[in-house]
Amino acid sequence: MxxxxxxxxxxxxxxxxxxxxxxxxxxxxxxxxxxATVNVTLIINFGNETEWQFGLTLDEKNATVFYALLKAANENGFNVEYTYYGQYDSYFVDSIAGAGGDGKFWIYYVNGVMGEVGADKKVVGEGDMIEWRLEEFS
Incomplete structure (x- = not known):
């Protein structure tokens, strides 16, 4: 026992x-x-030969295209307007620094490839290049 x-x-x-x-x-x-952090490059292309570029360090847990844009706006003093769409559970960027609308829309690209999911769902990795382009669709 x-x-x-x-x-x-x-x-x-x-x-x-x-x-x-x-x-x-x-x-x-x-x-x-x-x-952990992720370093990315963010480019905002206004389509009129005006382009802004930022180097950003993101927390790995928040490393999305949308968060990168909001962080750049916060750190550099420009405004981002966006709308949440519940049916897609995602955000749509309406304007950046007052530009957008009138048949022009903000579309994001990561490493030259157009986004296929909402910007808040697209996770980015070390060294990625994020570009927001103001594009016209007819």
């Missing part, structure tokens, strides 16, 4: 140690992910 109790006690200590190790390792991974 004494051997069984010792075996159970040793087993409980081993399981507790394994669990503690697992928790500590996961906390380290979360900490690394929370502190």
């Amino acid at each position: 004494k051997r069984i109790l010792i075996a159970i006690l040793v087993g409980l200590v081993a399981v507790s140690a394994a669990f503690a190790y697992y928790v500590i390792e996961n906390e380290k991974k979360e900490e690394l992910t929370e502190n």
